Amino acid sequence: MTGTTATSLATGHPATDIEALPSASGDVNKGTNTESLSATSEASPSQEEDDLTISNAPRLPLHRLFWFFFYNFGLFAWGGPVAQIALIKEKLVVQDKWITLARFQRVFAVYQILPGPEAAELCMFFGCLSAGRIGGIVAGLAFILPGFTLMLVASYLYSLAGFENKYVNASFRALQPIVAAMVSSGRVLTRQRVFILMGI
Numbered sequence: 001m002t003g004t005t006a007t008s009l010a011t012g013h014p015a016t017d018i019e020a021l022p023s024a025s026g027d028v029n030k031g032t033n034t035e036s037l038s039a040t041s042e043a044s045p046s047q048e049e050d051d052l053t054i055s056n057a058p059r060l061p062l063h064r065l066f067w068f069f070f071y072n073f074g075l076f077a078w079g080g081p082v083a084q085i086a087l088i089k090e091k092l093v094v095q096d097k098w099i100t101l102a103r104f105q106r107v108f109a110v111y112q113i114l115p116g117p118e119a120a121e122l123c124m125f126f127g128c129l130s131a132g133r134i135g136g137i138v139a140g141l142a143f144i145l146p147g148f149t150l151m152l153v154a155s156y157l158y159s160l161a162g163f164e165n166k167y168v169n170a171s172f173r174a175l176q177p178i179v180a181a182m183v184s185s186g187r188v189l190t191r192q193r194v195f196i197l198m199g200i
Contacts, residue, residue: 057129084119
């Protein structure tokens with residue numbers, strides 16, 4: 001009696017069936033792996049879509065929305081668009097998580113193409129998320145109003161003091177390193193976020 005025949009008699013299965021069992025189990029494993037890979041590939045686009053559409057913006061009444069953007073960004077977002085955008089991103093995306101970083105990058109890329117100041121447009125976008133179109137207008141006004149008022153007052157005082165007043169000119173020169181430091185800080189924050197995303 002050969003080894004194959006003995007094995008078939010001992011197990012009660014034909015030798016051909018026993019030889020086919022490993023391949024059948026292998027086919028089952030392959031099928032399982034294929035299904036898991038397909039499920040993973042299907043879940044990945046869905047997760048990316050969620051990252052680009054999800055919003056956790058709180059529903060604020062208009063007076064609170066105005067004060068939020070006025071105080072957090074209008075009064076303290078000095079130093080040009082780089083520092084302003086870095087401050088908006090740090091507060092609303094990184095800390096408060098109103099939207100995901102992927103969605104912020106897509107929205108910011110669109111606003112870079114459109115005409116107009118990106119920082120004000122971002123405030124309007126977040127205002128729309130919180131309180132609709134009226135909220136966008138309120139948030140934009142809250143962001144613009146402090147700088148607009150300050151420039152009006154400064155221009156008026158500068159015209160009264162005279163363009164050749166040495167004290168006024170000295171005060172403007174004293175502000176230059178402060179503004180430069182704020183712009184540099186915004187650039188550093190932006191560069192750090194880019195390096196993190198690139199895995200550097």
